[in-house]
Structure formats: C-alpha cells, structure tokens
Amino acid sequence: MLQGAFRVGEGLRRGLVTLPMPGCGSRATFRPAGSEGIDIIAPGRSEASVQKVRRAVAEGLSRWGGTVSGGELGICGGVPAGRGMGSSTSEVVAVLRAVAAAFGVQPSGKELAAATARSESASDPLMLDLARGTPLFDPVSCRVLAALDLPLPALEVVGFDPGGPEVPTDKLGRAEYSSAELKALDGLFQSLWRAVRSGDPRGLGRVATGSARINQRFLYRSELEEVISLAEGFGAVGVAVAHSGTVAGVLFDASEPAGRDGSDAVAGRLSDFGGEVFRFETGDVSGENLGELG
Incomplete structure (x- = not known):
C-alpha cells in the first residue's frame, strides 16, 4: 500500500503500511520430540524456505519450548514466493504460532514480531491484528513506528x-x-x-x-x-x-x-x-x- 522512508520522531525510518489479503496464508503444525533435531516436512518449498522455517522453529523453541529442542514441523498452503505477497513472513509466523501452540502459549503480536525479526531479514506485519489497527511497520526491526486504532x-x-x-x-x-x-x-x-x-x-x-x-x-x-x-x-x-x-x-x-x-x-x-x-x-x-x- 505504502512503502518508503518517513520522518518519524526525530529521525528518518524505513517503514510500510501493508494491504492485507485474507485467506491465503500458510498453515503449520508442530509436534515436540524428546530428542534433539528438527524434522521439516515442507513439500514444494525451496531449500532457502526450509532453512528459514528451521530458524523459526528454533527461535520458537528457545522462547516457549522450555527444555525441548526437537520436533517435527509440517507446513503447507501459503502464497507463491517471489511475488511480493508476504509468503516468507506468512510461513515464519505460521511456524512460530504452531510451536507456541504446542506448548499452550498464545503469543502477542509484539512477541511474534520480535521472534520474526530473528528468523528472517525483512518482514511484513502479518502477525499483528490488522482488523483493529493500521501500523506503520519497520520491516527490519519488526517494530511499529506509528499506528492508528482503526483498520x-x-x-x-x-x-x-x-x-x-x-x-x-x-x-x-x-x-x-x-x-x-x-x-x-x-x-x-x-x-x-x-x-x-x-x-x-x-x-x-x-x-x-x-x-x-x-x-x-x-x-x-x-x-x-x-x-x-x-x-x-x-x-x-x-x-x-x-x-x-x-x-x-x-x-x-x-x-x-x-x-x-x-x-x-x-x-x-x-x-x-x-x-x-x-x-x-x-x-x-x-x-x-x-x-x-x-
């Protein structure tokens, strides 16, 4: 919708306002295991996508998994890669939510944003509640630079x-x-x-x-x-x-x-x-x- 560099506060910050597209995101499930190692079941995904998913699983386990360090992650659906539709962030957020859910955790949008920032180099605000607000979002730090409480x-x-x-x-x-x-x-x-x-x-x-x-x-x-x-x-x-x-x-x-x-x-x-x-x-x-x- 809008992307560029904006004068926010005292400095110039990179940011974007996204145009959300319902019904096309990724779906993931995670089953913890007693042994170490992360098995990824991701049919049709590129090696780069699989490695990003693996980083997201590891990040999720470090935040919500306690002493668990392994498991099986399955991911499907999503949007085509390389088209500018948020495919990478959709995958990462789905993975983080699946790992959290496996341990009975419902992370906030802010927690998901922080975990996403550690899983990929640039992101979209798909982890936030866009039905309740419109954020100007820094895609690198995954921080909200400014926001309105209106969609x-x-x-x-x-x-x-x-x-x-x-x-x-x-x-x-x-x-x-x-x-x-x-x-x-x-x-x-x-x-x-x-x-x-x-x-x-x-x-x-x-x-x-x-x-x-x-x-x-x-x-x-x-x-x-x-x-x-x-x-x-x-x-x-x-x-x-x-x-x-x-x-x-x-x-x-x-x-x-x-x-x-x-x-x-x-x-x-x-x-x-x-x-x-x-x-x-x-x-x-x-x-x-x-x-x-x-």
Whole structure:
C-alpha cells in the first residue's frame, strides 16, 4: 500500500503500511520430540524456505519450548514466493504460532514480531491484528513506528500477477530516496492517516497510486501507467503494487454497489496482461491466515 522512508520522531525510518489479503496464508503444525533435531516436512518449498522455517522453529523453541529442542514441523498452503505477497513472513509466523501452540502459549503480536525479526531479514506485519489497527511497520526491526486504532477502509481488490521471474526480496538493493521523494512520501503518509481516520477509500487509493509511482525507480513495472488509466476509466479508487514483487491490484470502494460492474470489467481487461487475475476484499482480516498485496 505504502512503502518508503518517513520522518518519524526525530529521525528518518524505513517503514510500510501493508494491504492485507485474507485467506491465503500458510498453515503449520508442530509436534515436540524428546530428542534433539528438527524434522521439516515442507513439500514444494525451496531449500532457502526450509532453512528459514528451521530458524523459526528454533527461535520458537528457545522462547516457549522450555527444555525441548526437537520436533517435527509440517507446513503447507501459503502464497507463491517471489511475488511480493508476504509468503516468507506468512510461513515464519505460521511456524512460530504452531510451536507456541504446542506448548499452550498464545503469543502477542509484539512477541511474534520480535521472534520474526530473528528468523528472517525483512518482514511484513502479518502477525499483528490488522482488523483493529493500521501500523506503520519497520520491516527490519519488526517494530511499529506509528499506528492508528482503526483498520484500513474496506476495499474490493482486483489483483493480478503478470508473471515473469520471481523477485528475490532478500537480494533487492536498499532504496535510496531523493529529497523530493522523501517529501512526497511524508505527504502520502499524512494523507493515508487522514484517509484511515475518515474512512475514505478514495484517499487511500490515491496514496497507493502515489507510492506505486515512486517505487518505479526501484522496481520498474512497464504496465503501471496503463493499469492506472484503466482503473481511472472504470471508477476505481487507485492502484496498489507489491513494492518488492510482481503482483498489483486495482482498488475499489467496497461500500459502493456500483463498483461491482467496474471491478468485473477491470478483471476482464487485466487478463490481457497475461498471468493470473484474482479478487478479494480487505474487510475480514481478523484471522491468522493472511498474505498481503503491496
């Protein structure tokens, strides 16, 4: 939704506000064992993903497992890797929750964030209760830099993935913003806060579009301006992109019944870009089965 560097407090901090995608997260189970060693059952996962899962199990055991240092972890489901949909964080959070549950623990979002930060190099705020608040989240430290006790206004999202090679998120270079971009990002952050406070999907959509355009210098998308024009032509409120992946989404005000015709038309047109078209609404983000778009 929004990603960049922001003047928070006395300094400049890297942060993001995510667009949660219900119903697409990973699922994990953990069975403690009396012996040492961690067995991972993760069909279809890459070796890098398996090693990250193994680190998350070890981190969970160190926090909640007492003297137990081994067990069997099974993980399935989730979202495609390398598309900017929070697949890595979804896996790590599912693993941490499974390990904690095996010992009768229900960790807070803050505890999960701290454990996630020790399990992967950069994360999304999928461990937090996004149904109750909107955080500006530092993806490296996994700390909340600022927050409102209100969720994002409900959006209908027509997402699409034009395909292409996976984006290796952990190998992307650090974005260095110009002074003009930093000023624009501060303005977008203030606009997002106003949109959340007032429940304004159109204001939110303008923020997403602005952030997508700034990100072009760091991860270029040849189709972006065409998609923005398409969105404007069918009454959408904006366009969100994964700032470190291939997926994007056209955003509609979920409270406007007339928006359904526009979203249907956009879904048909987005198929022209190739790849997969998918749809979801952001209203139900209270569960644990979350991914993200942007």
